[in-house]
Amino acid sequence: xxxxxxxxxxxxxxxxxxxxxxxxxxxxxxxxxxxxxxxxxxxxxxxxxxxxxxxxxxxxxxxxxxxxxxxxxxxxxxxxxxxxxxxxxxxxxxxxxxxxxxxxxxxxxxxxxxxxxxxxxxxxxxxxxxxxxxxxxxxxxxxxxxxxxxxxxxxxxxxxxxxxxxxxxxxxxxxxxxxxxxxxxxxxxxxxxxxxxxxxxxxxxxxxxxxxxxxxxxxxxxxxxxxxxxxxxxxxxxxxxxxxxxxxxxxxxxxxxxxxxxxxxxxxxxxxxxxxxxxxxxxxxxxxxxxxxxxxxxxxxxxxxxxxxxxxx
Numbered sequence: 001x002x003x004x005x006x007x008x009x010x011x012x013x014x015x016x017x018x019x020x021x022x023x024x025x026x027x028x029x030x031x032x033x034x035x036x037x038x039x040x041x042x043x044x045x046x047x048x049x050x051x052x053x054x055x056x057x058x059x060x061x062x063x064x065x066x067x068x069x070x071x072x073x074x075x076x077x078x079x080x081x082x083x084x085x086x087x088x089x090x091x092x093x094x095x096x097x098x099x100x101x102x103x104x105x106x107x108x109x110x111x112x113x114x115x116x117x118x119x120x121x122x123x124x125x126x127x128x129x130x131x132x133x134x135x136x137x138x139x140x141x142x143x144x145x146x147x148x149x150x151x152x153x154x155x156x157x158x159x160x161x162x163x164x165x166x167x168x169x170x171x172x173x174x175x176x177x178x179x180x181x182x183x184x185x186x187x188x189x190x191x192x193x194x195x196x197x198x199x200x201x202x203x204x205x206x207x208x209x210x211x212x213x214x215x216x217x218x219x220x221x222x223x224x225x226x227x228x229x230x231x232x233x234x235x236x237x238x239x240x241x242x243x244x245x246x247x248x249x250x251x252x253x254x255x256x257x258x259x260x261x262x263x264x265x266x267x268x269x270x271x272x273x274x275x276x277x278x279x280x281x282x283x284x285x286x287x288x289x290x291x292x293x294x295x296x297x298x299x300x301x302x303x304x305x306x307x308x309x310x311x312x313x
Contacts (some may be wrong), residue, residue: 041077044069048081052089053107056081073102082107092224095217098133099206109133110221113277115140128221130214131168132177148174151181161188164203166210228276235279236270236287243288255295263298266290 048056048070060070072078082103086093090110097106109116115126115137128135136144148167151157165181167174184203191199240261246254261267270287 041069045077045081049084049088051085053082053085053111056085071104073104079103086110090224092227093220095213095220098130098213098217099209101133109135110224117144128217129168129177130217131166131210132180133210134177144178145170145175146178146181148176151176157181157185158188160200161185164188164200164207166207168214225276228278229274232275232277232279233271236284239284239288240267240291243291259298260291260295264291264294266294 044066048059051059056070059066061067070078070081079102086103086107090107093107093110097103101109109128112135113126114120116135117140118137120137126135126137127141129141145168147170148162151162161184165176165184167176169175188196188199244253244255244257244260248254266287
């Protein structure tokens, strides 16, 4: 066999290998051959029943198919998935969502932190205003409300439309949410005059329900925050107990219980703080460093005080 023919056969084999590699790669990554493309909706629902809201939020961003499964507002199955997650992982939030709010948005309103409008977490604690179904900081709340005597400055509001507007209370005055007022006015003006009476009747009843449901929802959230606070305090106490049982190489306890639990201000601050977020390993590492620093500082101060007393005697 001549060198030219041999070289040509080697090049042909290399080309064929390249084609086989490309074809195999295309088939393996083809959407039609995906593992979850043939997943039945019933099976997907059963899988999602065991997932936490955090896992569902991640699954929502995984692919377009999962996003459509979990974000369809009018789907009974989608609402069931988010409702099961809420009742399983947050049993204290047992009240149903407000009227017109999906289970997904309701859970995000309850669980997420920070202001929904500005997105900042440094402007103060965000509060949920149930009559307006919004979570915002104090600054955003003040910039988006209007008092009842100034309603005419927002839009031309007929007198019969005012009872259909949900309202809150501030300094014994009624306040309204400006974006909500504008939206309701636009809806009212777009309805034919012959249907406005029925529309007003429905929205007046809806506004009354929103105002009436405010107190029960606030009480439910207070119970949930108190439960989180108690769980955090118990976690801190259990970790401190384990720290107090630690011994050195000679079998002696490393820390004095009274010096940590009775004289230590860091410990009492930790178990009485109004924090509701989960107490993580990183938070414990930081807290332990503060407790140990205060502990050894108190010992050094006691030693210095005893030396001064000894000199005076």
